[in-house]
Amino acid sequence: MYILFPSRYFAPMSLKHTHVQHMAGHLIRRLHQSSTQVFAARIKAAGLDLTPVQFAALDAIHANPGADQAGIAALIAYDKATIGGVIDRLEAKDLVARTPSKRDRRAREVRLTEAGESLLTQAMPVVSKLQDDILPGLSLEERAQFLDLARKALGPADNHHKSSARDPFCH
Amino acid sequence: MYILFPSRYFAPMSLKHTHVQHMAGHLIRRLHQSSTQVFAARIKAAGLDLTPVQFAALDAIHANPGADQAGIAALIAYDKATIGGVIDRLEAKDLVARTPSKRDRRAREVRLTEAGESLLTQAMPVVSKLQDDILPGLSLEERAQFLDLARKALGPADNHHKSSARDPFCH
DNA sequence: CGCATTTAGTAACTATACTTACTATATTGA
């Protein structure tokens, strides 16, 4: 297991803090890092083999069978090039199947295979449960507060069922 | 520029929400995504060429000239393999220099070159300023609250000046 | 001292996560 802070750095000798460490971007990156590590550990402990992105894609495809890759990408906020590779790997593991769309000959419709449905069913409770371990330093109340603020911070893009605004950073 | 949500997905037709979208891990990933995109856009607008990680590394090396790679990695919470590649690229751009350590012949001491110091000086105000744009949906007060919660969520690992605890996920 | 363990760094590998560029197809509007 990857040791985040070798013990020697808590010994007498210690490095100086940086400007970066107080910045929002750095804190968010650290949270993301922690989050993906918790996910990997818990999924592995459950005997499953899925990355966070692969899980998100399976979930989105399950909820929208027959959607095309661009739709799945938009739903979980990924670049279409990224999602292409993710679905390549899911297909290689026989978790999803792609069929050419008849409506649009450019598009490929994506669906879960039985193995994909099965794996998603197994993974869902594990992933749901692990969400509480992502923010271990917070109380239940603080965690809820944090998630509210996170949702609000993401702005209208996250609430596309309420408004039609797009991501605030795409000018 | 990358369009996060193609407009057709706000048209009459719309995909179903997923379980993932309500989860902490997903929200954190979205924040990280937004954060890196804001960083890239602002740095590019300033005529500079630096990734968030490269900036963090420059900042850490500036604050600790002569530290070895493992020290820099620990300071900004990166894997030593990752930081090795980052410093490779910084060295290729002549922003840092590596010299073999005399104390420890395994280690390589890292320092900023003049070009590195100069670039960091240019980048610092840009990066400081952009932090406020990372959480655009939040008021000043909410932003401070969010950052407090984030710091607390990261737990004792982030407060290594206060305690000697390590990352809670390294069992 | 000598040996087991730890640590610094690299190498090779996998998986994101984007970018630009490209092809093919669909849609729009004059």
Add this chain to the structure above:
DNA sequence: TCAATATAGTAAGTATAGTTACTAAATGCG
């Protein structure tokens, strides 16, 4: 209709962000 534009997907390239495995060197301990 047909040309301009937009979109779906892939390809190639870059940069993270880790993993395991390895070498070399340092450290701890009996």
